[in-house]
Amino acid sequence: MFRLSNRSKRRRSGVDPRLIEISDLAIQITVVDFGHPADGGLRSAERQNDMFHLGLSKCDGYKRLSKHQTGKALDVYAYVDGKASWDTEHLAMVAAAFLQAASMLGHKLEWGGLWTSFQDYPHFQLLD
Numbered sequence: 001m002f003r004l005s006n007r008s009k010r011r012r013s014g015v016d017p018r019l020i021e022i023s024d025l026a027i028q029i030t031v032v033d034f035g036h037p038a039d040g041g042l043r044s045a046e047r048q049n050d051m052f053h054l055g056l057s058k059c060d061g062y063k064r065l066s067k068h069q070t071g072k073a074l075d076v077y078a079y080v081d082g083k084a085s086w087d088t089e090h091l092a093m094v095a096a097a098f099l100q101a102a103s104m105l106g107h108k109l110e111w112g113g114l115w116t117s118f119q120d121y122p123h124f125q126l127l128d
């Protein structure tokens, strides 16, 4: 069983309490450890715009808003063999835990790895 680091917990601050509940339950049931990256939680429009210009997001923060700007999204990385991993296989295992946790809690959660236009494997967002 894994525990979320204090750093990962800090990176969730300001996000919707339902996402924190999901993250707290997911860390207890996941078979692959995970953490939350810098910029993985709540973002200002300025920060969102910076990330857009860095090619890290498709939302510019002004004309096209990210769910990260309203606290309705949370990103993860997998933690495998003592280091962060963004391998699709590892992230899919983490996603299984997130989707199961959301279902157990009765929250509607969407995983970016299941999007059809492009896949955003580290990304989760609430549907309402």
Ligand SMILES: [Zn+2]
Pocket: 068, 073, 074, 075, 122, 123, 124
């Ligand atoms: Zn995201």
